[in-house]
Amino acid sequence: SQQGEEDPQALSIQEGENATMNCSYKTSINNLQWYRQNSGRGLVHLILIRSNEREKHSGRLRVTLDTSKKSSSLLITASRAADTASYFCATDGSFQKLVFGTGTRLLVSP
Amino acid sequence: DVKVTQSSRYLVKRTGEKVFLECVQDMDHENMFWYRQDPGLGLRLIYFSYDVKMKEKGDIPEGYSVSREKKERFSLILESASTNQTSMYLCASSSGGSSGNTIYFGEGSWLTVV
Known part of the structure; x- marks a missing residue:
């Protein structure tokens, strides 16, 4: 069962611009996580936001969570070519089973 | 540094071969956990284990089995x-423990069945 849906499916920007990705989910959650995946590699954890938090920052990343709308957004500021990757949101279930969305492919051009 | 290694x-x-992914x-x-990832479908959970010798079906367990004889090792088996x-x-x-712990992934195994 797919919980999260990322939007847009693909995003192409220039270096220095900001990139915003959105995630919508269906059921109530304890927390929501964002992961990054470089092409053909495993996923790497970026940031976790708990259901009682509205916003969280980590370096150039800013995540917001709106539980009333069942949505989250990931903002990458001042993007770099090295940020090119796919980004996934994931919501938790029992035994920490994460349910992933289909991802947003981000391309940052120099 | 934390490490999940896929062999x-x-x-x-x-087709028809028995396949082990370690x-x-x-x-x-x-x-x-074992997930499979397909274009347009994202990651789907096949099986997971929360303790040695314990296993639970995920969303798409059909055609797969798993083995967890030791805490550090989790094998995915394609019987045929x-x-x-x-x-x-x-x-x-x-x-x-409680939810919200980071999940660490291996680098992935690309399997082609011909």
């Missing part, structure tokens, strides 16, 4: 490989 990065197997983690994690099992397989682990 095979690329495999090509024939995963080892060095973080003493209780939970281990089929072409629709061609995919990227990702192993992951996390510590037990």
